[in-house]
Amino acid sequence: MASPSMLIFPYPYTISVANFVSLKLRAENFLLWKTQILALIESQDLQGFLTGDVIAPSEFIDDSSSQKVPNPHFIAWRKTDRLIKGWITSTLSESALGLVPVPLLLLLHLTSSGGLAIDIKILHGIRAGFAIENVR
Numbered sequence: 001m002a003s004p005s006m007l008i009f010p011y012p013y014t015i016s017v018a019n020f021v022s023l024k025l026r027a028e029n030f031l032l033w034k035t036q037i038l039a040l041i042e043s044q045d046l047q048g049f050l051t052g053d054v055i056a057p058s059e060f061i062d063d064s065s066s067q068k069v070p071n072p073h074f075i076a077w078r079k080t081d082r083l084i085k086g087w088i089t090s091t092l093s094e095s096a097l098g099l100v101p102v103p104l105l106l107l108l109h110l111t112s113s114g115g116l117a118i119d120i121k122i123l124h125g126i127r128a129g130f131a132i133e134n135v136r
Contacts, residue, residue: 008073008076008077009054009073009076009077009079009080010044010045010046010080011076011079011080011083012044012046012083013083015040015044015087017040017087017090017091020036020037020039020040020043021033021036021037021040021087021091022036023036023091024091024092024093024094024096025091025092025093025096026093026095026096027095033091036091037087037088037091040087041084041087046080046084049080049081049084050084054077056074056077056078056081057071057073057074057077058071058074059071059074060074
């Protein structure tokens with residue numbers, strides 16, 4: 001039986017990104033790429049990680065003796081969060097990856113809730129010839 005953490009934060013690691021996203025993100029194919037990557041994420045009901053609606057649980061919780069221990073819900077959340085990052089970065093072209101020193105800053109950043117968010121301004125910057133706009 002699946003643990004309660006896995007039911008809250010699914011970890012669909014057997015999903016093949018290539019079955020959903022047939023191209024790498026480039027300036028000229030943003031809308032098609034966006035449609036495909038969102039179809040993958042939405043098919044697994046994980047869009048809350050992108051919108052910030054899924055909030056990271058506390059990293060540690062108190063056990064019965066008031067000792068701080070790792071929170072299994074946080075561990076499950078982090079695994080799913082990292083999986084989505086992997087899905088997105090695996091669909092970026094080399095030119096998109098090379099735009100900033102840290103590739104994930106191009107498309108992803110942590111929101112105040114701790115979840116992943118696609119910065120729409122940056123994505124539209126990519127679409128407009130990879131002109132990077134300010135990150136929030």
